[in-house]
Amino acid sequence: MKQIAILGSTGSIGVSTLEIVAAHPDKFRVISLSGAKNLELLARQIRQFRPKLAAVADPADIPRLKELLAGVEVELTGGVEGLCAVATASGVQMVVAAIVGAAGLVPTAAAIRAGIDVALANKETLVTAGHLFMNLVEQHKVKLYPVDSEHSAIFQSIEGHRSQDITKIILTASGGPFRESSLEKLQTVTIQDALNHPNWSMGRKITIDSATMMNKGLEVIEARWLFDAPPDKISVNIHPQSIIHSMVEYIDGCVIAQLGTPDMKAPIAYALSYPERVSTGVKPLDLTELSGLTFSKPDLERFPCLGLAYRALGEGESMPAVMNAANEVAVEAFLNGRISYLQIARLIEKTMDAHQAHRLGSIEEVLEADQWGRTTAQDICTTLQTGRCL
Ligand SMILES: NC(=O)C1=CN([C@@H]2O[C@H](COP(=O)(O)OP(=O)(O)OC[C@H]3O[C@@H](n4cnc5c(N)ncnc54)[C@H](OP(=O)(O)O)[C@@H]3O)[C@@H](O)[C@H]2O)C=CC1
Ligand SMILES: CC(=O)[C@@H](O)[C@H](O)COP(=O)(O)O
Numbered sequence: 170m171k172q173i174a175i176l177g178s179t180g181s182i183g184v185s186t187l188e189i190v191a192a193h194p195d196k197f198r199v200i201s202l203s204g205a206k207n208l209e210l211l212a213r214q215i216r217q218f219r220p221k222l223a224a225v226a227d228p229a230d231i232p233r234l235k236e237l238l239a240g241v242e243v244e245l246t247g248g249v250e251g252l253c254a255v256a257t258a259s260g261v262q263m264v265v266a267a268i269v270g271a272a273g274l275v276p277t278a279a280a281i282r283a284g285i286d287v288a289l290a291n292k293e294t295l296v297t298a299g300h301l302f303m304n305l306v307e308q309h310k311v312k313l314y315p316v317d318s319e320h321s322a323i324f325q326s327i328e329g330h331r332s333q334d335i336t337k338i339i340l341t342a343s344g345g346p347f348r349e350s351s352l353e354k355l356q357t358v359t360i361q362d363a364l365n366h367p368n369w370s371m372g373r374k375i376t377i378d379s380a381t382m383m384n385k386g387l388e389v390i391e392a393r394w395l396f397d398a399p400p401d402k403i404s405v406n407i408h409p410q411s412i413i414h415s416m417v418e419y420i421d422g423c424v425i426a427q428l429g430t431p432d433m434k435a436p437i438a439y440a441l442s443y444p445e446r447v448s449t450g451v452k453p454l455d456l457t458e459l460s461g462l463t464f465s466k467p468d469l470e471r472f473p474c475l476g477l478a479y480r481a482l483g484e485g486e487s488m489p490a491v492m493n494a495a496n497e498v499a500v501e502a503f504l505n506g507r508i509s510y511l512q513i514a515r516l517i518e519k520t521m522d523a524h525q526a527h528r529l530g531s532i533e534e535v536l537e538a539d540q541w542g543r544t545t546a547q548d549i550c551t552t553l554q555t556g557r558c559l
C-alpha cells in the first residue's frame with residue numbers, strides 16, 4: 170500500500186490521480202490533500218478519501234472549509250506552511266506535485282527535503298529552479314517520476330538504455346488549437362478559441378500554454394533537467410494526433426517511442442505504481458482506427474513562445490524563472506481579457522529583454538527572481554494595455 174499526498178488535488182491532474190486511487194484502494198491510500206479556491210470539491214474529496222490532513226492555499230479559507238466539513242475528522246491548515254505540511258505529513262511515501270505554476274515550488278522542495286519521492290506534474294518547478302531542484306533530489310536520494318505525458322514517454326523510452334547512446338530527445342507537440350491559423354487570424358482569436366485544445370482536457374493555464382506553444386517550451390526545459398540533456402539534443406515535432414507522446418533517438422539510428430490514447434491517467438498511474446503497471450481505464454489504442462500519424466516542424470514565427478523558451482534555456486541562470494513568471498502573468502492577463510493572444514509572447518519577451526540573468530544559489534533566490542519577473546511583467550502589461558507600446 171503506497172501512502173500518498175496530493176498537492177493540487179482539486180485540479181485536472183489531482184482529480185485524475187484520485188480516480189486512479191479510487192480504482193485501486195488496495196494499492197494507494199491518501200494521507201493528505203491540498204487545494205486552493207475550489208473548496209466544495211476539496212470538501213467532497215476529503216469526505217470520500219478521508220485524509221488525516223488537508224490544506225488550502227489561503228488560510229482565510231479555512232473557516233469556510235471547516236463549515237463544509239462539519240462532522241468530519243480531519244486536520245485543516247493553510248498557506249505555504251500548510252502546503253508544506255501536506256507534502257511532508259507523517260507516513261507519506263510519495264507526493265503528487267500537481268499545483269499549477271511556481272506556487273508548487275516550495276511545497277515540492279519540502280517533500281524532497283523530507284526524503285519523500287515525487288510524482289512531478291508541476292513542470293514550472295523544474296523551469297524555475299531546475300539545477301537546484303535536481304541537486305536536492307540527488308542530495309536527499311529521492312526518486313522523481315515524471316507525470317507530464319511527454320516526459321513519461323521519454324522515461325519509458327530510455328528504460329534499460331545507456332544515456333551516452335542517446336542522440337536526441339524528440340518531444341511531440343499537438344500544435345494546439347491554432348496549429349493551422351495564420352498570423353493574421355491569430356490577431357483576433359478569443360479566450361474560448363484558445364481554451365479549445367484539440368486532444369487534451371486540462372487546467373486553463375496549461376491549455377493556454379499549449380495554444381501559445383509555451384507549454385512545449387516549458388517541456389523542453391523540463392526535459393533538460395529531468396534527463397540531463399543539452400538543449401541542442403532536445404527537439405520538438407508537431408504531431409497533431411497526440412498518439413506518440415514522445416520519442417528517443419539512439420546512436421544506431423533506432424527511435425523508441427511510447428504511444429497511447431491521450432489520457433493523463435496513464436502517465437499518472439505509471440508514476441504512482443512504478444515499476445509496476447496498473448489498470449487505468451484508458452481506452453486501448455486501435456491502430457487500425459487511426460487515420461494516420463503525421464509530423465512537421467514547429468513554426469517559430471507564429472509560435473514565438475517556443476523560441477523564447479530555448480532562449481531562456483540558453484541564457485540560463487535566472488532567465489527561465491523570469492520567463493516563467495512573465496508567462497504566468499501574461500496568461501492570467503489574457504484570461505482576464507486584459508491583453509490579446511499575440512500580446513502574451515510580446516509581454517514575455519519584453520520582460521526577458523529587461524532582465525539581466527544572474528546566478529541563483531537557493532530556492533529563496535529563485536523566489537526573488539520569480540517576484541521580479543511578476544512585477545516587471547505587470548508593469549509592462551499595464552503599458553501594453555494603455556497602448557503606449559505594441
Ligand atoms: N492537466 C494536465 O493534463 C497536465 C498538467 N500538467 C501540469 O500539472 C500542473 C497542474 O495542472 P492542472 O491540473 O491542469 O491545473 P489546474 O488548474 O487544473 O489545477 C491546479 C491545482 O493547483 C491549485 N492551485 C492553484 N493555485 C494555487 C496556489 N497559488 N497555491 C496552491 N495551490 C494552487 C488548484 O486549486 P483550486 O482548483 O482549488 O483553485 C488546483 O488544485 C501544471 O503545472 C501543469 O503544467 C502537466 C501535464 C498535463
Ligand atoms: C497532456 C500533456 O502532457 C500536456 O502537456 C500536453 O502535452 C499538451 O499538449 P500540447 O502538445 O498541445 O502542448
Ligand SMILES: [Mn+2]
Binds near residue numbers: 319388
Ligand atoms: Mn505535456
